[in-house]
Amino acid sequence: MKNPIYAEIVQNIRNKISSGQLKPGDDLPSETSLCSEYNTSRMTVRKGLSILSNEGYIYSIPGKGYFVKKPNYNKYIFVYDEMNNLINNVDKTKLLSVDIILPDEKLAGSLRISENKKVVMIRRLFYTEGEPMAYDVKYLLYKKGTPIVENEIENATFPEMISNRTSLYDLNNELIIYAKTPEEETKKLLHIYGEVALLVVEQKLYDSGNKPIGLGITYFRGDYIKLHGVSKSSNC
Amino acid sequence: MKNPIYAEIVQNIRNKISSGQLKPGDDLPSETSLCSEYNTSRMTVRKGLSILSNEGYIYSIPGKGYFVKKPNYNKYIFVYDEMNNLINNVDKTKLLSVDIILPDEKLAGSLRISENKKVVMIRRLFYTEGEPMAYDVKYLLYKKGTPIVENEIENATFPEMISNRTSLYDLNNELIIYAKTPEEETKKLLHIYGEVALLVVEQKLYDSGNKPIGLGITYFRGDYIKLHGVSKSSNC
DNA sequence: AAGTGGTCTAGACCACCGT
DNA sequence: CGGTGGTCTAGACCACTTC
Structure with a gap:
């Protein structure tokens, strides 16, 4: 047949x-x-x-x-992975710090927790061919049971980091993308001397009950990254 | 049942x-x-x-x-429409120019045509609440039969512009997103005096045969736009 | 009441995979 | 060869819409 x-x-x-x-x-x-x-x-x-x-x-x-049905011609699918993108892949990372902090008001609101709940903050630098291309900050809800293994964190993408807490199937994931000029601290970290725009990607992870479990912000050098999407045409 | x-x-x-x-x-x-x-x-x-x-x-x-199956936790769906986004919607547009030009090498390559094929160039400004928020340039393959009606162009999104040439169902659409610092000309158009990063969205439209039919580049003021995507895991 | 889609059955033959 | 999924049939009853 x-x-x-x-x-x-x-x-x-x-x-x-x-x-x-x-x-x-x-x-x-x-x-x-x-x-x-x-x-x-x-x-x-x-x-x-x-x-x-x-x-x-x-x-x-x-x-x-x-x-x-009416066609949905402005729906796009992006495959986003902070370690891999259209121009450069991350070939090296550097763990700047892992701290347990108390969130400020904004962060607490974003993670929908009170300000006395502890949060793990992970700061990393992403390199490509020896050059720092992105500064990455992740905030994860602190849980006593789950130890922080620096080796595991160093090269993990955000979903990988939380894969030992929730099934990756249940993950509800949200991206916000915008452009910004770098602050002084970021400029230093990324070896920016002239004028370079940053592409900022905020990644928010929710568990199956739609409770936030983490927030990640990656500041890419604008000249080192392009995101790529394709129209979806099918479904929904 | x-x-x-x-x-x-x-x-x-x-x-x-x-x-x-x-x-x-x-x-x-x-x-x-x-x-x-x-x-x-x-x-x-x-x-x-x-x-x-x-x-x-x-x-x-x-x-x-x-x-x-392995879960696909880094696939996102974006609904992109140059006129509507997370922060501000375009409430006014201004048609800067409509010209028929000969493409330079780069544009000809991108549209996969030879440099002696004519191209329609449409330049617009997008406003929100009286402020210019984006500078938009579209390049469309020039076709004798299809007249250019300025009124129709002024408020049209890119897919709408070409909807009289191809079925919107057959549209294969591609987005490229990156951040850039503005050039002098763009700064003037967008009333940028200090340091503002641009979010650039390149939109490429293909017909059902995967031949390019248009290229659009929109330069958004970074402080006026955020793109928003949601993970795809389970459909719909 | 007649027509529509939504669910379900108890069979059938086929192509493919393993032993 | 027996087991698997892929295709297909000719019925059935249901809930819903329209007249």
């Missing part, structure tokens, strides 16, 4: 949609009429329609029918 | 995976053994497994079985 019937249905309808023969809001033929059109059973037709639905081309309303 | 059987299967297996009872690489019970476990038919079991597969929890190998 090289050409499944459902695949043919998917292809035909998808073509009609992307060629404009079927426009957003239009209704599709009913399942039963597609059955007779393709001379197949209802389950096969449904398999095809469910694929189109997963791909974001159509949706269904019980009792009414299938309809063409 | 309030609690479909397949939904129960999905929930059970998903829980086992995110609780760590099932680890990446582990194999699931076969379809037939799940049939007897849930006392249901094979098609119902398959419906559940296909949902877990779509959600990225498992995958199948014909002839072998189903296996638990």
